Amino acid sequence: MEILIKSDDEQLMQNMQAELREVIATQGLQDALKTGIVTPQVPAEKHRGDPMTVFTVLVAAVSAGGALTVALGRDGFLTQLARVFGKYIETGKVRIAVKDSSRELEIEGSARRIEKVLGEVLEHIKHQQD
Numbered sequence: 001m002e003i004l005i006k007s008d009d010e011q012l013m014q015n016m017q018a019e020l021r022e023v024i025a026t027q028g029l030q031d032a033l034k035t036g037i038v039t040p041q042v043p044a045e046k047h048r049g050d051p052m053t054v055f056t057v058l059v060a061a062v063s064a065g066g067a068l069t070v071a072l073g074r075d076g077f078l079t080q081l082a083r084v085f086g087k088y089i090e091t092g093k094v095r096i097a098v099k100d101s102s103r104e105l106e107i108e109g110s111a112r113r114i115e116k117v118l119g120e121v122l123e124h125i126k127h128q129q130d
Helices: 010-026 066-072 077-089 111-129
Strands: 002-006 033-037 054-060 095-099 104-107
Touching: 010 033, 010 077, 077 095, 077 111, 095 111, 104 111
Parallel strands: none
Antiparallel strands: 002 054, 002 095, 033 054, 095 104
16 A cells, blocks of 8 residues: 655645654554655745645554454554544645555544544455455
């Protein structure tokens, strides 16, 4: 699963990235998840209507077993991840999409809705691995 986080507000993205890394560390998922930064190609002059730049990509290499159990558990990783995403989506300055091998879905709404979508994507991935 790949989670693409898009914004044109670099400071906001840095704050969000710090929160995401903290959640990953708290859950002990540093070995199961990879985070990376896509260096944006920002034009010298930005114009209104320019496309948002992808500053951060979170690649969740969650396999069946322990990491998936932690992710889906009560108040687990997905719950905490959804809370962070919900907080930043609420600002209107961030767009987040989740990708698996066959689709890309933009996620929005409350933290509870975001958690549900992420859980469905992980379940879909789990079924593909079986």
